[in-house]
Amino acid sequence: xxxxxxxxxxxxxxxxxxxxxxxxxxxxxxxxxxxxxxxxxxxxxxxxxxxxxxxxxxxxxxxxxxxxxxxxxxxxxxxxxxxxxxxxxxxxxxxxxxxxxxxxxxxxxxxxxxxxxxxxxxxxxxxxxxxxxxxxxxxxxxxxxxxxxxxxxxxxxxxxxxxxxxxxxxxxxxxxxxxxxxxxxxxxxxxxxxxxxxxxxxxxxxxxxxxxxxxxxxxxxxxxxxxxxxxxxxxxxxxxxxxxxxxxxxxxxxxxxxxxxxxxxxxxxxxxxxxxxxxxxxxxxxxxxxxxxxxxxxxxxxxxxxxxxxxxxxxxxxxxxxxxxxxxxxxxxxxxxxxxxxxxxxxxxxxxxxxxxxxxxxxxxxxxxxxxxxxxxxxxxxxxxxxxxxxxxxxxxxxxxxxxxxxxxxxxxxxxxxxxxxxxxxxxxxxxxxxxxxxxxxxxxxxxxxxxxxxxxxxxxxxxxxxxxxxxxxxxxxxxxxxxxxxxxxxxxxxxxxxxxxxxxxxxxxxxxxxxxxxxxxxxxxxxxxx
Amino acid sequence: xxxxxxxxxxxxxxxxxxxxxxxxxxxxxxxxxxxxxxxxxxxxxxxxxxxxxxxxxxxxxxxxxxxxxxxxxxxxxxxxxxxxxxxxxxxxxxxxxxxxxxxxxxxxxxxxxxxxxxxxxxxxxxxxxxxxxxxxxxxxxxxxxxxxxxxxxxxxxxxxxxxxxxxxxxxxxxxxxxxxxxxxxxxxxxxxxxxxxxxxxxxxxxxxxxxxxxxxxxxxxxxxxxxxxxxxxxxxxxxxxxxxxxxxxxxxxxxxxxxxxxxxxxxxxxxxxxxxxxxxxxxxxxxxxxxxxxxxxxxxxxxxxxxxxxxxxxxxxxxxxxxxxxxxxxxxxxxxxxx
Numbered sequence: 001x002x003x004x005x006x007x008x009x010x011x012x013x014x015x016x017x018x019x020x021x022x023x024x025x026x027x028x029x030x031x032x033x034x035x036x037x038x039x040x041x042x043x044x045x046x047x048x049x050x051x052x053x054x055x056x057x058x059x060x061x062x063x064x065x066x067x068x069x070x071x072x073x074x075x076x077x078x079x080x081x082x083x084x085x086x087x088x089x090x091x092x093x094x095x096x097x098x099x100x101x102x103x104x105x106x107x108x109x110x111x112x113x114x115x116x117x118x119x120x121x122x123x124x125x126x127x128x129x130x131x132x133x134x135x136x137x138x139x140x141x142x143x144x145x146x147x148x149x150x151x152x153x154x155x156x157x158x159x160x161x162x163x164x165x166x167x168x169x170x171x172x173x174x175x176x177x178x179x180x181x182x183x184x185x186x187x188x189x190x191x192x193x194x195x196x197x198x199x200x201x202x203x204x205x206x207x208x209x210x211x212x213x214x215x216x217x218x219x220x221x222x223x224x225x226x227x228x229x230x231x232x233x234x235x236x237x238x239x240x241x242x243x244x245x246x247x248x249x250x251x252x253x254x255x256x257x258x259x260x261x262x263x264x265x266x267x268x269x270x271x272x273x274x275x276x277x278x279x280x281x282x283x284x285x286x287x288x289x290x291x292x293x294x295x296x297x298x299x300x301x302x303x304x305x306x307x308x309x310x311x312x313x314x315x316x317x318x319x320x321x322x323x324x325x326x327x328x329x330x331x332x333x334x335x336x337x338x339x340x341x342x343x344x345x346x347x348x349x350x351x352x353x354x355x356x357x358x359x360x361x362x363x364x365x366x367x368x369x370x371x372x373x374x375x376x377x378x379x380x381x382x383x384x385x386x387x388x389x390x391x392x393x394x395x396x397x398x399x400x401x402x403x404x405x406x407x408x409x410x411x412x413x414x415x416x417x418x419x420x421x422x423x424x425x426x427x428x429x430x431x432x433x434x435x436x437x438x439x440x441x442x443x444x445x446x447x448x449x450x451x452x453x454x455x456x457x458x459x460x461x462x463x464x465x466x467x468x469x470x471x472x473x474x475x476x477x478x479x480x481x482x483x484x485x486x487x488x489x490x491x492x493x494x495x496x497x498x499x500x501x502x503x504x505x506x507x508x509x510x511x512x513x514x515x516x517x518x519x520x521x522x523x524x525x526x527x528x529x530x531x
Numbered sequence: 532x533x534x535x536x537x538x539x540x541x542x543x544x545x546x547x548x549x550x551x552x553x554x555x556x557x558x559x560x561x562x563x564x565x566x567x568x569x570x571x572x573x574x575x576x577x578x579x580x581x582x583x584x585x586x587x588x589x590x591x592x593x594x595x596x597x598x599x600x601x602x603x604x605x606x607x608x609x610x611x612x613x614x615x616x617x618x619x620x621x622x623x624x625x626x627x628x629x630x631x632x633x634x635x636x637x638x639x640x641x642x643x644x645x646x647x648x649x650x651x652x653x654x655x656x657x658x659x660x661x662x663x664x665x666x667x668x669x670x671x672x673x674x675x676x677x678x679x680x681x682x683x684x685x686x687x688x689x690x691x692x693x694x695x696x697x698x699x700x701x702x703x704x705x706x707x708x709x710x711x712x713x714x715x716x717x718x719x720x721x722x723x724x725x726x727x728x729x730x731x732x733x734x735x736x737x738x739x740x741x742x743x744x745x746x747x748x749x750x751x752x753x754x755x756x757x758x759x760x761x762x763x764x765x766x767x768x769x770x771x772x773x774x775x776x777x778x779x780x781x782x783x784x785x786x787x788x789x790x791x792x793x794x795x796x797x798x799x800x801x802x803x804x805x806x807x808x809x810x811x812x813x814x815x816x817x818x819x820x821x822x823x824x825x826x827x828x829x830x831x832x833x834x835x836x837x838x839x840x841x842x843x844x845x846x847x848x849x850x851x852x853x854x855x856x857x858x859x860x861x862x863x864x865x866x867x868x869x870x
Contacts (some may be wrong), residue, residue, distance in 0.1 A: 005553070027708070035705055041828055044617055052575060124618065125589050128574045131582045214630070216618060217821040217828065218701075240705055246816050248684050249700050252692035258699050412567035412833060415576050419568075433577055443577075452579050523690070 018183040032237040037250040037259035047199040048178030049120045055175040056522030061179030062205035070516045070524035072403035073435035074341050076169040095155040103181035104210045111149030116182035118147040120194045129176040137161040164471035167438040174434050180204050214306045233469040234525045262507040267326035273507045285338045286504045287519040288431035290381040292497040297457040305493050306363030312349040312497045314356040316398035332501035334487040335444040341475045342437035342483030356400035361453040368401030373425040376411035381429040385509045435520050441467045456495040463489050547850040552800050554846040562835045601784035613836030622840035631715025631819030637806035639737050643745030652756025674750025683743045685814040700818035707732045740817040748802045755798045760791040800856030804849045
């Protein structure tokens with residue numbers, strides 16, 4: 001028996017030795033490599049047409065018709081398309097493509113690749129990102145008519161229904177519209193999967209990087225695309241995201257020099273790092289907000305606009321931002337976060353329990369009332385404990401005479417109740433999908449979208465009309481004035497008490513310089529340098 | 532003996548099938564009692580209701596529960612564990628990816644537990660109530676009572692972050708090219724490939740998590756070895772051996788220890804089952820891509836096929852280790868017969 005095992009082991013040793021010697025990939029050292037310690041457990045797919053939660057790798061591997069310059073999410077600029085024309089009715093877009101763009105495979109990018117990428121979005125089953133495109137009225141049946149390539153350098157998209165031009169262009173810059181190398185992908189299709197399984201472990205784009213490795217729950221690794229020819233190649237040749245779920249371990253890696261950037265540190269860890277000379281903290285406002293939602297049907301009191309306003313006056317905004325978030329958040333009360341067109345900086349509600357009490361009696365609830373608030377188990381926006389925030393809200397509202405019973409539960413459970421219109425009050429957050437005000441105005445203002453306003457049974461037709469009207473406009477002064485009205489209406493009457501906008505905070509080694517990033521595209525690896 | 536062993540094994544294997552069936556039924560029922568929606572967990576909260584319903588249909592979650600379960604059993608009989616909702620890959624593929632890392636870690640942890648636990652237990656018993664015994668008992672108590680995540684973060688903070696004597700999380704350093712994939716156990720793969728640099732790096736990466744995970748079991752092994760050795764040392768045959776003028780070392784190692792190790796073997800066998808299926812915290816803190824993290828991820832996302840796959844594997848592992856423990860037990864104690 002022993003002899004058999006020994007022989008087997010020997011055979012294996014020799015065999016694998018022979019195989020193992022063959023593998024050799026370009027090796028980039030620490031100077032050309034950036035290591036970003038992050039919790040990437042939630043990544044479901046790296047197929048650009050499917051990925052939704054963590055899209056930075058796809059932004060780096062694929063190019064789009066248009067793109068946003070880092071740090072400016074209000075103006076899309078040319079990328080694969082050098083220019084585009086829009087029909088008078090705003091429904092037909094003609095994109096003129098740059099000639100000679102090469103995919104990592106060496107294939108030349110043509111209009112057929114753009115058409116194929118659109119076909120993929122609407123045809124891949126179980127696609128979490130597909131709704132970004134299907135909401136324009138594009139589906140698997142009409143995609144052949146909607147997206148056409150009259151010649152290799154021209155793409156014509158004729159939308160079947162009116163859709164916000166601002167939202168349209170910003171979705172064209174989203175990874176869901178990232179252009180895949182159709183020849184390469186088609187060669188790897190299995191069982192009608194549109195190549196999506198293959199694209200989880202490989203990339204087929206024309207961006208500055210390509211996917212070298214994605215070991216689920218372990219690491220994502222990109223290396224430079226040698227065929228990149230849209231612009232000058234970045235100096236950083238390799239980017240690695242090791243999956244580090246514990247923020248203490250993220251900080252350990254940073255201090256040890258094993259990571260260059262840590263993305264998930266708590267407010268106190270950031271404060272400690274700020275005092276160390278080898279590191280700095282880079283912060284920008286995230287495009288999202290934390291809010292308290294009030295169901296206007298399930299809780300009779302919330303049917304009264306006075307009571308909803310009372311809640312907004314009862315909250316201690318400064319206390320939340322200063323004490324709980326410790327600098328990891330900005331005050332925000334409008335429905336469009338700072339950094340987007342239509343942002344309203346005004347903060348009409350100040351912590352005023354007396355005013356809140358007065359509004360309660362005006363609404364007919366002078367003796368107060370009791371309500372159940374659902375809060376998630378984990379963290380709220382800005383990385384603070386959702387339980388702590390819920391307790392703070394409970395105390396603030398108690399001071400005004402409203403008794404809140406907090407029920408903490410898994411966020412999936414919370415959303416099941418919330419989405420079924422069965423909640424009374426929820427503590428939740430909302431983050432950007434694509435950087436257009438429409439992405440916030442619709443869920444918060446237009447109940448016909450069956451999103452946030454609908455979940456709280458807040459059916460405000462005039463507000464929904466305004467949202468639809470603003471949706472159809474370019475970023476003009478007229479659109480701005482509509483969003484001003486929408487914000488005012490939502491703040492004074494709406495069922496959302498918006499409390500703050502969280503910050504994205506990165507702890508960074510001082511070896512890293514010229515770090516620019518935004519909430520949609522992530523880090524700009526073109527400008528970034530490492531010493 | 533040979534015949535009865537074979538019959539015994541066959542009967543136990545048949546029992547395991549029933550256990551596995553029961554486990555799938557209970558797990559299936561539990562995953563559907565949880566008031567969370569796997570489709571929303573997968574698509575995210577922004578997905579419009581129509582998309583949620585469309586995907587629910589695509590996955591087949593809109594069918595009646597008994598039908599879903601019967602379909603699952605039908606596939607299971609064909610050896611098909613289904614497709615994970617979260618990553619769209621066959622669950623068997625996922626298990627094949629994550630199990631080896633856990634086997635590697637759990638085995639190392641077990642080696643740590645035995646190498647430290649058994650000698651400490653012996654010393655503790657031989658020097659009962661003197662200072663080596665007290666020291667060993669404190670050490671063992673620490674293992675069983677200190678929370679795993681605390682020990683892990685403490686050791687990482689000191690040995691990795693502060694002094695840099697051991698590497699940080701993960702199976703390999705970032706700049707160490709991984710050895711060709713063969714077993715999925717990085718150290719084994721590096722050894723097989725003759726990649727000594729990777730092997731050294733993999734072993735260094737194993738030290739901390741194996742110790743953290745093994746430390747808990749070390750406590751159990753130490754205490755079990757100590758108490759059973761003490762009991763055996765009081766037996767008549769030990770006194771007889773001593774009376775015959777045999778040296779103390781020979782009495783302990785040849786006569787007492789073999790019998791004293793019986794309960795320890797049980798503890799080791801069952802603990803190994805535990806380590807294989809429940810090293811979630813250690814795996815999370817050390818970014819170890821094992822089955823524990825896969826299980827946590829699957830549970831938080833209500834990924835029913837994945838959860839079922841993990842529980843199934845855990846049930847089989849437990850049954851197998853129970854069986855192995857019983858067989859080893861009988862080998863060590865000729866009085867035990869298979870019936």
